[in-house]
Amino acid sequence: MKALVLAGGSGxxxxxxxxxxxxxxxxxxNKPVLFYGLEAIASAGIREAGIVVGDTHAEIxxxxxxxxxxxxxxxxxxxxxxxxxxxxxxxxxxxxxxxDFVMYLGDNFIVGGISELVERFRTERPSAQIMLxxxxxxxxxxxxxxxxxxxxxxxEEKPREPKSDLAMVxxxxxxxxxxxxxxxxxxxxxxxxxITDAIQWLIDSGxxxxxxxITGYWKDTGNVADMLEVNRxxxxxxxxxxxxxxxxxxxxxxVVIEAGALVRGSRIVGPVIIGAGTVIAxxxxxxxxxxxxxxHVSGSxxxxxxxxxxxxxxxxxxxxxxxxxxxxxxxxAPNTPxxxxxxxxxxxxxxxxx
Numbered sequence: 226m227k228a229l230v231l232a233g234g235s236g237x238x239x240x241x242x243x244x245x246x247x248x249x250x251x252x253x254x255n256k257p258v259l260f261y262g263l264e265a266i267a268s269a270g271i272r273e274a275g276i277v278v279g280d281t282h283a284e285i286x287x288x289x290x291x292x293x294x295x296x297x298x299x300x301x302x303x304x305x306x307x308x309x310x311x312x313x314x315x316x317x318x319x320x321x322x323x324x325d326f327v328m329y330l331g332d333n334f335i336v337g338g339i340s341e342l343v344e345r346f347r348t349e350r351p352s353a354q355i356m357l358x359x360x361x362x363x364x365x366x367x368x369x370x371x372x373x374x375x376x377x378x379x380x381e382e383k384p385r386e387p388k389s390d391l392a393m394v395x396x397x398x399x400x401x402x403x404x405x406x407x408x409x410x411x412x413x414x415x416x417x418x419x420i421t422d423a424i425q426w427l428i429d430s431g432x433x434x435x436x437x438x439i440t441g442y443w444k445d446t447g448n449v450a451d452m453l454e455v456n457r458x459x460x461x462x463x464x465x466x467x468x469x470x471x472x473x474x475x476x477x478x479x480v481v482i483e484a485g486a487l488v489r490g491s492r493i494v495g496p497v498i499i500g501a502g503t504v505i506a507x508x509x510x511x512x513x514x515x516x517x518x519x520x521h522v523s524g525s526x527x528x529x530x531x532x533x534x535x536x537x538x539x540x541x542x543x544x545x546x547x548x549x550x551x552x553x554x555x556x557x558a559p560n561t562p563x564x565x566x567x568x569x570x571x572x573x574x575x576x577x578x579x
Contacts (some may be wrong), residue, residue, distance in 0.1 A: 226343070227324045228266045228297075229470045232259060232331035233279030233304045233315050247281035249331040250288055251452060251548075252533065254459040254514050255500050257288060259331045259451075260295070265338040269294040274308070275300045275320045276331070277474075295402035309417030310409045314399075325350070328420075330395030335439075339396055342437060351433035352402040353424050356394035357438050367421040377434050380421040382413060387561045388513060394439060402432055449548045451452060456531055457513040460496035466532045469499065478512070500534070511545075525555075 232249045236366045249259035266274055266403035278285050282303060294300030296299040314328065316322075327343060336357075346354045355377070357369050362382075368440050368516045370379035370388045379388065397420065406426040413419045417512055428434050465479045469486030478495030482488055500518035510516065513530030518534045535540060536553040538544065549555065558565065 226271055226349070227326045228271045228274035229313065229317050229319060229326050229328045230259075230266070230274055230276045230323065230331050231310065231328065232263060232285050233277050233307055233313070242358055245286050250281075250284060252515070252517060252531070253452065253456050254427050255498050255517050256465065258334060258455070259285070259289070261334055262329050262331055263289070263295045263297060264293070264337065265340075266327065268338050269327070269340040269343040269357065271327065271343070272296070273298050273300070275302050275317055277302045277317065279304050279307060298468045307417075309413075309415075310420035310425045311410055311418035314403060314407050314420070314423070315418065320402075321401070325398070325400050329398065335394065335396065342396065342398065345437070346398040349435065350400065351435045352400050352427050353432070353434045354398040355424065355434070355436050355469065356396050356439050357388050357391045357436050358394055359391070360392040361573055363387040363390050363392050367419075368392060370422035371436070377424075377428060377436050380425045380428070382415070382419045382421040391438070395426075402427060406430075424557075446577065452531065452548060453513070453529060453546060456515055457496075457529070460498060460513055463498065467497065469501075483518075 232247065238364055240551055247480050249323040253261070263274065274292060276285065276289065276299060278301055282301065286301055289299060300320055302320060304316055306314060324526040327339065342356065355369070360366060364387055366382060367380060367382045368384055368387045368389055369377050369391045371391060372378045403423055406423040407418065410418045413422065424434060460479065463479050463481055465481065467480070467482045468484040469482035469488060471482060474488050474490065475492045477493070480495040480521065481498040483499060483501040486499045486503045488499060488505040491505050491510065493510045494512055496512060497510050498515045499514055500520065502519040502523045503516055506523040508522050508524060509526040512525070513529045514527050516522065516532045518531055520535065521537045523539050524539045526543045527538065528545045529551065530544055530547040532549045533551045535551055536549050538555040540557045541555055569575060
């Protein structure tokens, strides 16, 4: 069995962060979300993975390399335009050959991995196996319709009027039968080749399609709120560890201080992770916060936030529920004149106290 990992999306919902960075490499607890997926694939006993990449291919290839760090043999597959999940299967046809494969969306996060799912697929070997979860607004997902016996009878991609609240999670398992289905597809109303249409073709053709309803945690980390929630979840599972230099500080709960970090005169309330080379001075870092490498935080308060590498936060009373990008400088505004000076990326959202 091989893996097909999709990492070619542009991440419009995470702008402006993703104007300059692949969305799959935005870190959760100081580790790119893509890495969690690759680790889950390797843990399931899969050793070969093709990664579908687009405009951000150079950055992803530099981060993942040949895959040996994950116990994988990586092949990169270029997708010139993001024309749908089934299009990714289409361009990967030669790479996949006649092997079964798991397709994993690189910005998805699943607690507990996929080992049990892969083992079930290997044992029962339906033409397709999908994962489902109940969501409050299924219009944002591929939606499955289930009959009284629990069989999948219909699928629809991002329907305006969903027939159920069962959304497809971004992990799919296929036999080579899916290639016949993909070859028959025409673009949907969204102009894409939909994987839901391919699976529907398998159903209509009498092929076996199984589903698993997951009750554990799953997130599509496509927006800031979901990134922060996944960050919270991962931080809660950490074991406390202090490898850096800590002086005159109060550390409470699950706190990880990486080697090379310097924390002095501060109060750190976990779960929190402080990256290597980061300096924290005279500050409060509150629960569910990850501060990446080579940052500088002084005289400030941060809680429930993600701070990316080489950013500086100085003299800011309170920051919460925030995603702060690379090489950012955050400082207090001058008291006079009473005006705001802003440099904001496209699609930014800013709240300003009057």
